[in-house]
Amino acid sequence: MAHHGHSEDEQTSQVTRPVGGWTPSRGFWFGMATVALFSMVLIAAGALSPAMGGTLLRAGFADLLYLSEFIGAVLMFIGFVMATAGKAETVPNLTSQQA
Numbered sequence: 001m002a003h004h005g006h007s008e009d010e011q012t013s014q015v016t017r018p019v020g021g022w023t024p025s026r027g028f029w030f031g032m033a034t035v036a037l038f039s040m041v042l043i044a045a046g047a048l049s050p051a052m053g054g055t056l057l058r059a060g061f062a063d064l065l066y067l068s069e070f071i072g073a074v075l076m077f078i079g080f081v082m083a084t085a086g087k088a089e090t091v092p093n094l095t096s097q098q099a
Helices: 008-016 024-056 063-086
Strands: none
Touching: 024 063
16 A cells, blocks of 8 residues: 555665665674674673683692682673674765765
8 A cells, every 4th residue: 555655665665675775784794793793702801811811820830819800800801892882884874865
């Protein structure tokens, strides 16, 4: 059923297509998934680092506990920054393209 002089095809295409006709490419999603995976690996390694330091403490290497905690905190911070940093340069400004 036509609405306000538009055919159903025009309405459907306007609903399914984003403003400006831009859609994320496969490379965009692959790049985002790679960054997310790598950042989560860094966070997991950072969480396991103090556990490894505890093992070294029981083995008699007390000084390495604090070093492993510091390395763990740095790894988790880097992973967090990577996970929360967007790829703003790959997303076009859609507000200026509206006609």
